[in-house]
Amino acid sequence: MSRASQSPRPGALGPWQYVQNALFYIHVALATLVMGLGGIPLVIRHGRAGANRVATRWIGYMIWAARLHLGITCEVRGTPPTGDCxxxxxxxxxxDILVIAHAVPRRAFIMKREVMRVPIMGWYARKVGCIPIDRGRGRDALAVMSAEINQRLATDGLGQLIIYPEGTRTLPGQRRPYKHGVATIRAATGLSVVPVAVNAGMFWPKKGWGIRPGRAVVEFLPPIGPDLPAEAFMPRLEAEIETESDRLMAEAGLMLPRPDSAMA
Known part of the structure; x- marks a missing residue:
């Protein structure tokens, strides 16, 4: 349940900050067009490795442009994984999508099928190994996705498969029930799971407008190995991500209620 309503709202942005937000989006739209089209020959020659090289450059450029226009920077804590996980x-x-993707060498996301249809970005998402999911198919979608993941593990390797257990973006201080898709994939593949805590919403709002200057933190936590019993996995994953995210948000100034007074 949301706890954001119990936290003070930051002050309104000034007019120039809204102009800077607009300039940032215009800048990155043009950069995406140029870098996306310019990188096609590299993808054709080198496949996924080429697509990852283009993606790394594009993400790095986005992070640089955000610092230039918006004054937002990022700090990565912990040890980003490099193997299949x-x-x-x-x-x-x-x-947080940008920062996590930039921190790992072979990123791939579980993402909504509709995102794959976005021009340029959707094509690159497929080429770097992102896996679409049709949420309307429920358990059938998870079975198809797990089979595809295992096929990749047996051939080219999976890389770092990034999934958001809550299923959508949340406001700072807000919690949603964790979906069991990550547990299903873990059981089907036997892979370790690396939890990640963030406080990015303190600076970059959920809807992407009204971005504020500051240093957002993404923290990679110790991996949860495949030997942990299935019934203990989801409670541990949720507890670690939420506890550490709360800590990072408190560092950035979010006033959260005490655990013994939080609403169930």
Whole structure:
């Protein structure tokens, strides 16, 4: 349940900050067009490795442009994984997507099927190994997705498969029930799961407008190995991500209620 209503709202942005937000989006739209089209030959020659090289450049450019226009920077804590694994992260904004993806070498996301249809970005998402999910198919979708993941593990390797257990972006201080898709994939693959805590929503809002200057933090927590019993996995994953995200948000100034007074 949401606890955001118990936290003070930050002050309104000034007119120039809204102009800077608009300039940022215009800048990155043009950069996406140029870098996306310019990178096609690299993808054709080198496949997924080429797509990852283009994606790394594009994400790095986005992070640089956000610092230039908006004054927002990022800090990565912990040890980003480099081998095949599942990365399960708190999701508050587009900023945490960028920072997590930039921190790992072979990123791939579980994402809504509709995102794959976005021009340029959707094509690259497929080429770097992102896996679409049709949420309307429920358990059938998870079975198809798990089979595809295992096929990749047996051939080219999976990389770092990034999934958001809450299923959508949340406001700072807000909690949603964790979905069991990550547990299903873990059981089907036997992979370790790396939890990730964030406070990105304190600076980059859920809807992507009204971005504020500051240093957002993404923290990679110790991996949860495949030997942990299935019934203990989801409670531990949720507790670690939420506890550490609360700590990061408190560092950034969010006033959260005490655990013994929080609403169930």
């Amino acid at each position: 599942i990365v399960a992260a708190k999701h508050q904004s587009f900023w």
